[in-house]
Amino acid sequence: MGVRGRRTRLPRSVPSWFRSGHRELGLCLLIAAVLVGIGMVDPRFHSTGTWNDLLVRSAPTMIVACGVTLVVLTGEIDVSVGSQMAFLAAILGTMVSRTEWNLSPWIGLPATLAAGAAIGMLNGILVTIGRVPSIVATLGVMTALRGATTWMMGGSNIEGLPDALTRAAKQGLFRAGPPLGVVVAAGTAFVCYLLLHHMPLGRHLYAVGGGREAARLAGLSEIRLKWFAFAVTGFLVALATIVDVPRLPKIEAGIGVDFELLVITCVVVGGVSISGGRGRLGGVLLAVLLMTLIRPVLTFLEIGESGEKWAKAVQGVMILAAVLSDRAASRGVRREP
Amino acid sequence: MRRAERRRSPFAWWHEGALLALLVALLGIASVCVPSFLRLENQLLLSRHLWEMAILAIGMTMIVITGGIDLSVGSMMGLCAVTLGMTYAATSSIAAGCLACLAVGIACGALNGLLITRVRVHPLIVTLATMAAFRGVAEGISQGRAYSRFGEPFAVLARGGPGGVPWPGVFFLVMAGIGALILGRTAVGRFLYAIGNNERAARFAGIAVDRVKFGLYTFSGLLAAMATIVYSARFDTAKADAGKGMELDVITAVVVGGTSIFGGRGNLGGTVLGLLLIHETRLFIGRYWKIDELRSIVVGILLIASVLIYRMLARTEDRA
Numbered sequence: 001m002g003v004r005g006r007r008t009r010l011p012r013s014v015p016s017w018f019r020s021g022h023r024e025l026g027l028c029l030l031i032a033a034v035l036v037g038i039g040m041v042d043p044r045f046h047s048t049g050t051w052n053d054l055l056v057r058s059a060p061t062m063i064v065a066c067g068v069t070l071v072v073l074t075g076e077i078d079v080s081v082g083s084q085m086a087f088l089a090a091i092l093g094t095m096v097s098r099t100e101w102n103l104s105p106w107i108g109l110p111a112t113l114a115a116g117a118a119i120g121m122l123n124g125i126l127v128t129i130g131r132v133p134s135i136v137a138t139l140g141v142m143t144a145l146r147g148a149t150t151w152m153m154g155g156s157n158i159e160g161l162p163d164a165l166t167r168a169a170k171q172g173l174f175r176a177g178p179p180l181g182v183v184v185a186a187g188t189a190f191v192c193y194l195l196l197h198h199m200p201l202g203r204h205l206y207a208v209g210g211g212r213e214a215a216r217l218a219g220l221s222e223i224r225l226k227w228f229a230f231a232v233t234g235f236l237v238a239l240a241t242i243v244d245v246p247r248l249p250k251i252e253a254g255i256g257v258d259f260e261l262l263v264i265t266c267v268v269v270g271g272v273s274i275s276g277g278r279g280r281l282g283g284v285l286l287a288v289l290l291m292t293l294i295r296p297v298l299t300f301l302e303i304g305e306s307g308e309k310w311a312k313a314v315q316g317v318m319i320l321a322a323v324l325s326d327r328a329a330s331r332g333v334r335r336e337p
Numbered sequence: 338m339r340r341a342e343r344r345r346s347p348f349a350w351w352h353e354g355a356l357l358a359l360l361v362a363l364l365g366i367a368s369v370c371v372p373s374f375l376r377l378e379n380q381l382l383l384s385r386h387l388w389e390m391a392i393l394a395i396g397m398t399m400i401v402i403t404g405g406i407d408l409s410v411g412s413m414m415g416l417c418a419v420t421l422g423m424t425y426a427a428t429s430s431i432a433a434g435c436l437a438c439l440a441v442g443i444a445c446g447a448l449n450g451l452l453i454t455r456v457r458v459h460p461l462i463v464t465l466a467t468m469a470a471f472r473g474v475a476e477g478i479s480q481g482r483a484y485s486r487f488g489e490p491f492a493v494l495a496r497g498g499p500g501g502v503p504w505p506g507v508f509f510l511v512m513a514g515i516g517a518l519i520l521g522r523t524a525v526g527r528f529l530y531a532i533g534n535n536e537r538a539a540r541f542a543g544i545a546v547d548r549v550k551f552g553l554y555t556f557s558g559l560l561a562a563m564a565t566i567v568y569s570a571r572f573d574t575a576k577a578d579a580g581k582g583m584e585l586d587v588i589t590a591v592v593v594g595g596t597s598i599f600g601g602r603g604n605l606g607g608t609v610l611g612l613l614l615i616h617e618t619r620l621f622i623g624r625y626w627k628i629d630e631l632r633s634i635v636v637g638i639l640l641i642a643s644v645l646i647y648r649m650l651a652r653t654e655d656r657a
Binding site: 077126130131132133135136137139140141142143144145146147148150151261264265268274275309310311312313314315316317319320323324326 | 406452456458459461462463465466467468469470471472473474476477480481585588589592598599628629630631632633634635636637638639640641644645648
């Protein structure tokens with residue numbers, strides 16, 4: 001498999017999870033170092049509350065990052081996920097809120113999921129059949145959806161979501177156990193892992209990203225595969241919206257601003273090549289955890305008045321570090337003229 | 338070679354022609370619906386919203402022509418604005434503030450250029466990283482403070498100008514003229530197109546690709562600093578959130594203007610038309626329907642439609 005073919009320098013006796021996991025191992029060590037470090041500075045950080053909060057916060061990013069990983073593996077990009085989330089939140093809120101249409105969640109939730117998949121399909125159609133470069137197409141969709149959301153909401157916020165949704169998002173399905181988001185994120189990650197690394201469909205996605213001409217000659221439909229990746233992303237954004245948005249006190253038009261950048265950052269830091277065809281889901285999931293750690297850790301360290309203000313700078317440095325470590329690892333392996 | 342021939346074929350002007358027709362049609366409809374819309378003083382007054390974007394678009398066009406992208410221009414504006422504000426607060430000299438602002442802009446652009454040429458990572462990734470980093474540093478060192486009251490001579494920079502055209506407009510026209518000359522008439526301009534068409538071939542042809550790219554991203558940083566000065570003068574405020582989201586507006590204008598996001602095709606004339614079209618569309622919608630949200634919907638659709646239509650036309654031409 002071309003995906004793992006470049007890493008042949010280690011001897012065969014090394015277990016495969018290690019061989020294919022330079023990035024994953026590095027991220028694990030980094031996360032461990034951060035956790036140990038913050039634990040040494042202030043042991044209060046490691047409480048059930050903080051951990052719970054951390055997992056809940058990482059859930060939507062993780063769900064959406066799974067979808068965007070599929071898209072990036074096929075060599076495309078989706079920058080519209082943040083706006084999609086706002087739009088879907090507005091749809092969900094309008095349908096099920098007590099102060100709006102007051103429909104049953106059994107109608108509202110499937111409708112939101114369908115709307116998400118439809119937006120994803122629209123992206124897919126534009127990119128595959130319309131042959132619009134994906135960054136341009138999804139940029140246009142991003143702008144248009146943000147406008148549509150603000151228009152729909154008409155300057156006011158949506159409140160009064162059904163208690164069942166809020167409770168599930170905050171306390172879990174059965175009033176105990178992990179919150180819904182964490183369960184859904186784990187499930188999504190597992191399904192996507194199976195799909196990418198243990199199913200023919202996953203290999204086809206890698207193949208299209210790795211070399212479209214070769215994939216075409218092998219009989220794969222580039223159009224169908226890319227369309228699938230975009231549709232899955234839209235669907236997963238809807239899923240993330242459903243599990244995460246009811247946690248918030250109210251639905252605003254500004255939901256998900258900069259979310260697309262966070263997700264793409266996670267995908268890149270997780271070791272997925274932006275030109276497609278290389279990278280593994282495990283790295284992306286670890287990168288999501290690492291990125292979610294930044295804000296709580298900075299807040300906890302209490303650097304000055306608000307250490308949180310440095311979060312973006314740390315995020316940028318993380319991307320650069322990931323890219324540089326990639327280069328250092330592959331030095332001499334592949335040198336462009 | 339085929340590209341070169343195509344550039345000379347009548348098709349090369351379709352895009353600009355279509356944009357111009359669209360712009361004329363829009364202005365026609367607008368002047369019927371809102372009679373005062375086309376009045377020169379109104380247009381000049383409202384053009385204030387355009388200039389920062391326009392200045393950034395010059396560099397962005399050139400970068401996109403080489404097949405790159407610069408997502409960090411908005412964040413560079415944030416960092417430049419904070420520098421300007423802090424220097425002014427420390428020295429109470431606006432000239433020192435502007436100089437520091439320009440220096441930081443050049444340094445940021447050079448950092449982008451260095452990472453792109455040395456590390457050989459796609460500009461999208463590098464500038465995504467620096468986009469977060471510059472904004473983060475700006476927020477971190479300023480801690481959300483806003484700097485304002487730069488004094489009258491500085492504010493005049495945004496308002497006054499010869500014959501009603503504001504100074505930023507004059508400045509933009511000069512820079513755009515120089516940019517168009519570089520792109521159309523000099524070797525460096527041809528290098529940019531060559532890099533965009535096939536970077537490896539350009540390298541083998543002996544073009545100092547790295548040096549050209551480094552200079553280009555540094556230039557983009559310089560333009561970001563200049564846009565910051567205009568922006569700060571307009572609002573009389575410098576804050577870490579200056580230019581937020583600006584990069585996407587600029588890229589939209591460049592792409593609507595017919596520059597291919599894959600590089601190798603495009604020119605500044607198209608970008609200017611794209612800028613004007615977006616600007617006038619926004620103004621018209623704002624004036625006529627008074628629904629601000631409609632603007633981004635229309636601009637998003639315009640962006641997709643322009644590329645979609647271009648692709649369709651290109652496909653029919655390929656067949657011919």
